[in-house]
Amino acid sequence: MNLKEMLNLADRIVFEKTGQHLDDLQAAVLRGTLQRETYKQIAKDFDCSESRIREIGSELWQILSEELGEDVSKSNFRSTMERLQNSNALNFANNVSSIFNICGQARYPPELPNSQPPNQETSNSTQTNTLHQDLSEMPELGDFYDRTSSLDTLTNWILQQNSRLITLTGISGIGKTTLAVQLVQQIKHEFEYTAWYTLDEFPTIDKFQSNLTQLFSNSQKQDSSPTNQKPLPLIKYLQNHRCLIILDDVHNLFCSGEFAGKYKPECEEYRTLFKQIEKLSHQSCLMLIGWEQPREVTQVKNQNTSIRTLQLKGLDIAAGREILRDCGLEESDNSEALIHRYQGNPLWLKSVATLIQELGGCVNQLLPNDIILLPEDLKDVLQQQFSRLSELEKQVISLLAKASDAINLTQLLENSQIPASDLVNALQSLSRRCLIEQQANFYTISPVLRQYATIRLGG
Known part of the structure; x- marks a missing residue:
């Protein structure tokens, strides 16, 4: 779903609520939000006060929240629009579009003169192969530093080698989730179903099964399938459809105070599911992201193409320098040593670079003789x-x-x-x-x- 499509959808929702299309300033606020600009940046671009932009933003979030029946804010606007497009709420958006047919000609958001109503040919062509997605829990793609090789490896495993179970591991802050988000954005259209779920501290399988079953059930209703069928076991859905399922923070399945990968008693059913995904024939892929991986996964040799493990390492010097520049640090003779010292870990580098920048920005003075700074946020991680x-x-x-x-x-x-x-x-x-x-x-x-x-x- 691109920027124009999101603005079109937001315009239709606002029109349904207020009877008025987005004006130029409202469209600018939404466009800036989708482009991850701050209110201050939006105000500067549009030559008005920041307080005025905040006021307009607050009005828009309230309108969208009331119309959609959920809390919409600047931070989740993009993910809300994507989920709306890819869920049953899409029916609502299409129904709203009928208003434009009655009016004869549609007025779309400012600076989008080439946009077309959803019932025209361009929209129909994308609906031919229906894609069902639940990416509401997938983080927005932040700064993506060079991971081309890892991205190519994962893409090859999934699309070419048809790997069924992939674990993406690495120490905290190394960029696992960011890489996975980039991957999903690139290959999600290859799958009939794509879903991303983040496991919390109490990740019983019931919630996971409920979310997935709901996704499958909703799509069957949209496709006019019988509505009185009992939900199938998850593995059956993965066998009947081509699915890409991401489970983030999978380490929450395992016990603290024990060796890595020991399941919590209430999470043992995940072991059965993972074994089914590995052993049974199907056309789907499950990716597990976390600090730990299931013990049964680590026992499999890499030549088995149905199950794969990728451990992320730190970024190279060029990417590390880019991080330091983005954090406001100027190039210095000690920059390369700093990147090595923090092993090219994006989160670690951002943490220490922010500390250095706030203390005056001089790497050579703050990090002589291999001193390791541990900012409080890094200690917490x-x-x-x-x-x-x-x-x-x-x-x-x-x-x-x-x-x-x-x-x-x-x-x-x-x-x-x-x-x-x-x-x-x-x-x-x-x-x-x-x-x-x-x-x-x-x-x-x-x-x-x-x-x-x-x-x-x-x-």
């Missing part, structure tokens, strides 16, 4: 992952934090009283959480994690 660790994993992290260089298994055993079998299991779990790095037989942790572990765990 790391705490979320560290709070999930088992006691054995915390002990191993502390040992790695004390070591100045990479350390092998023999040295770890000598420096601890952890039984060998427990130590190996802890290392495996930490690796699956993307918290340690391994080169040959040696293990280490990043400078950022070493600094945090020293503070948090007394390493």
Whole structure:
């Protein structure tokens, strides 16, 4: 759904509520919102006061909220329009369009003279192959830094190799969700059904099944299928239709204080679903995004094309420099060292760059001699992952934090009283959480994690 289509749809909703089309200033506010501009930027572009723009925005959000029966705001306007277009509410939008047929000629939002009513040929052509989408929980695509190789890999796995189950993992802030959003935007039209769901702290399968079943049921009603049929098991829908389903924050399925990937008792049914998706023949793909992945997924070798795992690493120097520029830092001799120190992690770089910028913007003065800054917001992010660790994993992290260089298994055993079998299991779990790095037989942790572990765990 492009910008013009969203503005057209918003115009029809406003007309239905007020009997008036969007005026130039209202259209400018909505257009600026869709282009992720602030009220201040919109006001500057339209040469009026910021307070006036805020007032118009507030009026528009109230009109849209009342007409749609849900809370619409500047932050969720885009996602609301996309969901409206791709749900049963589309019927409402098409019904509203009949008003324009009665009037003879439609007046569409300002600066959109070439837009056409939805009953004309261009709209009909897009409705020939009906696509059903529930992307209301998918975040908006923010700044997307170069992930071309990873994007190509995922696209190939899904569209060419027909992989059924894909896990996208990586440490917090590395860009998993951003990459997945970009992927969905590019390939969603290849699927009859596309859905994105974010798992909260209590991710029972009932809610997930209910959301998906509702999506399938709504589309069947739109397609004039019998309405008295009982919902099918989820795997049946995935076999009968080509679907792309994204589950974000999948680590919420697993226990804290245990090794990675152990299901919470109330989430065991997900294990059965994942096994069905892997083993049974179907034409769909399920992607899992999170800090951890199911243990059964990690046991599968990469040559099995039905199930794949991609662990995201940090961005390269060029992309890292772009992040620093976007955060207001000027180029310096220490910029490359800063990017290496924070391992090209987009969130980590943005956090420390913001701190440096607010303190005067001089990288060389604030980060001499390999000093690691840990802004409070970065500590909060790391705490979320560290709070999930088992006691054995915390002990191993502390040992790695004390070591100045990479350390092998023999040295770890000598420096601890952890039984060998427990130590190996802890290392495996930490690796699956993307918290340690391994080169040959040696293990280490990043400078950022070493600094945090020293503070948090007394390493």
